[in-house]
Amino acid sequence: MSIGTPMNAALATLFERMLDEMDQSESMEWDATESVLPTAVYHDPAVLAQETEHLFKRMPLCLGHADQLPAPGNMLARDLFGLPLLLVRNREGEINVFLNVCRHRGARLVAGENRVCQHSTLSCPYHAWTYDLNGVLRGIPGAEGFPNLDKATRSLRRLPATVRHGLIWVSLDPAATLDVAGFLGGLDEDLTALDLGSHRFFRQHARRRAINWKLMMDAFQEVYHIKRLHASTIAPFFLDMKAAGEGVGLHTRILVGRETLAQARQLPREAWSLRQHATLTHVIFPNSLIIYHPDSTSHMGMFPVGPEEIEFVHTMFTPHAPRDAKELAHWDRTFEMIDAGVFGAEDLYISEQIQLGIKAGANDDLVLGRFEQHLRRFHGHIKTILEAASAKAERST
Ligand code: FES
Ligand SMILES: [Fe+2]
Structure with missing residues (x-):
């Protein structure tokens, strides 16, 4: 089962770029060199207080x-x-x-x-x-x-x-005053093409874990770990580090090539499938992610409870309500595999371990590789917004 998803121009262009990436050993999108990220951003209560004030209380x-x-x-x-x-x-x-x-x-x-x-x-x-x-x-x-x-x-x-x-x-x-279309900018057109409004709620699981909220945003903005951390779950469905992504204002869209991507090359453009040949992720700043699986969609909200605690809310939608017991069992299995297997036992588990490592003081900073460019940009946006807010506060005192 899969959902036919029409692509708008931006998504079709990204799809083409992903096809081009298939033959390259290095992506044109990678940054020139690696960089570091101070670990304080993942545990400092003052950072969370600023994020709450200047991100979460200001944005839809x-x-x-x-x-x-x-x-x-x-x-x-x-x-x-x-x-x-x-x-x-x-x-x-x-x-x-x-x-x-x-x-x-x-x-x-x-x-x-x-x-x-x-x-x-x-x-x-x-x-x-x-x-x-x-x-x-x-x-x-x-x-x-x-x-x-x-x-x-x-x-x-x-x-x-x-x-x-x-x-x-x-x-x-x-x-x-809420202006969601203006806030989403270029992603608004993607979401229109993807027609989530016609989808149905399937399941939700909200849980609290000892993790800074940004570690979970990081976890979905690089493809480096898919073949490694997810070796026993979703890795077989994906190519290794064949992706195309871009910033869209504060947000990001990333397409990751699936094992079936080579077939898309033999097909006319109209037959390219966003959900069969690739997996799209929308990173909606500051704390939402939408992942478009072959026949369902996951939304994740990363809500900080404290500097080292997150409420991770995973909601799955399906293109229609299950029409029979077989469809229900299929989506139940999909939800279980993604929610408990991939997110719970792998992404949340590893992020909890990272948070412990940060607490232990093992690293003053974390290293981002050339291909972790979306994390670099995400943290760059936060830094820019918080620094501008501090500068403004200083000027007014
Ligand atoms: S009726 Fe709500 S507090 Fe009294
Ligand atoms: Fe992951």
């Missing part, structure tokens, strides 16, 4: 696929950056993101995390103040106790949120 963040909340009244609690968030689909079909906090005396409205539940209204467990699905305060038991309260001023606190390409985007800044 992707929280997964809207189809995870298919029906009015579906809601999902998720705590990010110390903020208890509540995603709610209302009766009009829109997704709202609220702070999961009652406006009476501040109790948490929906308990637990990362579980979709269904309610027709939101009722606080403490004194049962009740809100509708748009966060408007509707009911107060013992209302005579609040003779001067203007209910209209006590709606739930709302964060700017929208759905684009089937994905839920939120800003942690209540005053922000």
Whole structure:
């Protein structure tokens, strides 16, 4: 089974470049020489505080696929950056993101995390103040106790949120105006071509691990490790270090050649398959990744819990809901292999070991090879943004 995915001009050009790479021992894309990256960026609390302020609170963040909340009244609690968030689909079909906090005396409205539940209204467990699905305060038991309260001023606190390409985007800044298309820039056209909006939510697994969030972004931005770390899982499906990638503003697109890539050369352009002959990764700055497998798609959100702790949220979408037991079993196996095998036992495992090594002080810096150019650019963007913010702060003091 595979998904036919039309390529836009940018993806077709990248595909051609990847075909050219097949005969080269070195890629034209590699940097001239290696470089180093200080390990402080992976454990310094001051760095995370700056990243939170200048990246996570300023940029649209992707929280997964809207189809995870298919029906009015579906809601999902998720705590990010110390903020208890509540995603709610209302009766009009829109997704709202609220702070999961009652406006009476501040109790948490929906308990637990990362579980979709269904309610027709939101009722606080403490004194049962009740809100509708748009966060408007509707009911107060013992209302005579609040003779001067203007209910209209006590709606739930709302964060700017929208759905684009089937994905839920939120800003942690209540005053922000969300422009996801502008933020995505060139990637917006890719996502239109890939039509994720028509895909269906399949599974999600959120877990906390002792890893700095950037180590997990690094793990998906180089192909050097695929044949090595993933030798017993996905390595047989891929060519060794045959890839083409590029920065798109702050973001990145990377195509990695699969074992079947040689066949694409014999085929007319219209028959090139983005998902069969290659695997595309979108790196959406700062903390999202989308990987397009042959017949499913993985979104990963890297949410820092602390300097050395991540909440890694993996969501898998499929082109349609499973139509029979065979399809369900197939996607269950795919999810298990990717989520537990490749990500859990390999990428997350090795990153946890790296974090321990960093803590041990074995390396003051880490070495990036010529072909780890996307990591270099990713960390360069963060450095540039944080340095500009520090310079601005200095000028205003
Ligand atoms: S704190 Fe929610 S009703 Fe009192
Ligand atoms: Fe990996």
